[in-house]
Amino acid sequence: MTANLNGIRSAASKGFFPWFLTQEIDVLCVQETKAQQHQLSEQILAVPGYVSLFEDAEKRGYSGVALYARIAPDRVHRGIGLADLDAEGRYLQADWGNLSIASFYAPSGTSGAERQAQKERYMERLTTMFGEMLADQRQYILCGDMNIAHTTRDIKNWRSNQNTPGFLPHERAWLDHVFDDIGICDAFRAVDQRDEQYTWWSMRANARANNVGWRIDYHFVTPNLRASVREAIITPQPFFSDHAPLIITYDLDLPTHQPHYPPLGLTS
């Protein structure tokens, strides 16, 4: 499951974690924790049956990603190698044997040219990383909020948003390149071709009730996992955030679904 929670504390106060525990999830990738680990309650730090990992922004109340897993990873990687963006808590990867899963959060470009430039630096770095991921033969699932809708069926009002960051022609072309040229798989689209399958709705103007949304949250997977993608589910209910969680089920031979990882409180 990947979920931009728009404040992990806010989502927790709306019952996210009790609901999450009903979903039988092996790995949860969270974006926009908007908190530093020292500010988190036990309910958030020590989810029964999971190890939790946090990659916080240096700036309080801003950005930040997390990853919860039933099985403790062998190794953890933080950041994408760009110091300023890494200080914003935007990439956290866990490795289990041949499999890596990451929680990523691309910058939003909606607050101005400077942030759009940072978003594009993040995109460029991902381009390089995707190439390396394909080359090293391991299996990768990058889960997160890319802040880009791909095609006209991934956004309600595509015409009026052609000049809006998140649906700019060159952003969409970058996703074309990632999927068509590099060969990364959009796991949702591997199994679901329907339109109006959105993962984010503006909080303004009743956008969610009218399903005026965008599909900007993804599982980016290496082609060696394409055949393993079994099912994709967006869960807009219950409401925890302006984003809906996206659950993708993979057929994998890894012991990622042990009945219960002992709740050892291994919170880092």
Add this chain to the structure above:
Amino acid sequence: MTANLNGIRSAASKGFFPWFLTQEIDVLCVQETKAQQHQLSEQILAVPGYVSLFEDAEKRGYSGVALYARIAPDRVHRGIGLADLDAEGRYLQADWGNLSIASFYAPSGTSGAERQAQKERYMERLTTMFGEMLADQRQYILCGDMNIAHTTRDIKNWRSNQNTPGFLPHERAWLDHVFDDIGICDAFRAVDQRDEQYTWWSMRANARANNVGWRIDYHFVTPNLRASVREAIITPQPFFSDHAPLIITYDLDLPTHQPHYPPLGLTS
């Protein structure tokens, strides 16, 4: 009526003005509007049957007093003659013939020595003004939040608050001086000798439910009005703010209770 509304917009959203209109009030003095006039809705600016006057802080969202009256005053005075404190919107006086009514808001000293020093400058200036008011023979009613509880019966936990700004020995002694030496009348105490008659409760720790309060809101009246004080009522219900409105009824010969001042929208 005097009421520290701790945000006039917040109080309005809780229904303060509809309730106020049921109370048959001639003059309303408001403190802590926490807004500038240009931010106010018509519901707040144009209360039917009243003229409204606002004395805002220069700093947005901070302090500010207002005065509503059934009868338009002959003259309005703003500030106490101390430029820095006057920039915080802490004094607004309206005159009708021989009668003046003011809405005042003394600085709080609870956030540090610097603010306590400002509070004491405000107190000193009031001392001078009280002397002048007695000398000029007019009738004065100064309504507002003094941020000082007078005696041990004006505060729940007097022992533990002897070192707390708002109940410091020299603050209490200043009120002794104002009442006993200068001759200003505490209109509430002119007609009500009960203890536990509080006008403010901390918003923390369930203080209001347990009536852990302070009487820090006053009508300060010149001695030529003492005999006119008929009744004092604190209205802790309904809840609009951390302060309760204080209503004092005066027997006066002035036309302050015309059935309805025409709602002309005279909002300044």
Add this chain to the structure above:
DNA sequence: CGTAGTATG
């Protein structure tokens, strides 16, 4: 604890 402001999205 609660009303404001601010940044950020």
Add this chain to the structure above:
DNA sequence: CATACTACG
């Protein structure tokens, strides 16, 4: 429009 942080009380 919503989650944060901050100031102030």
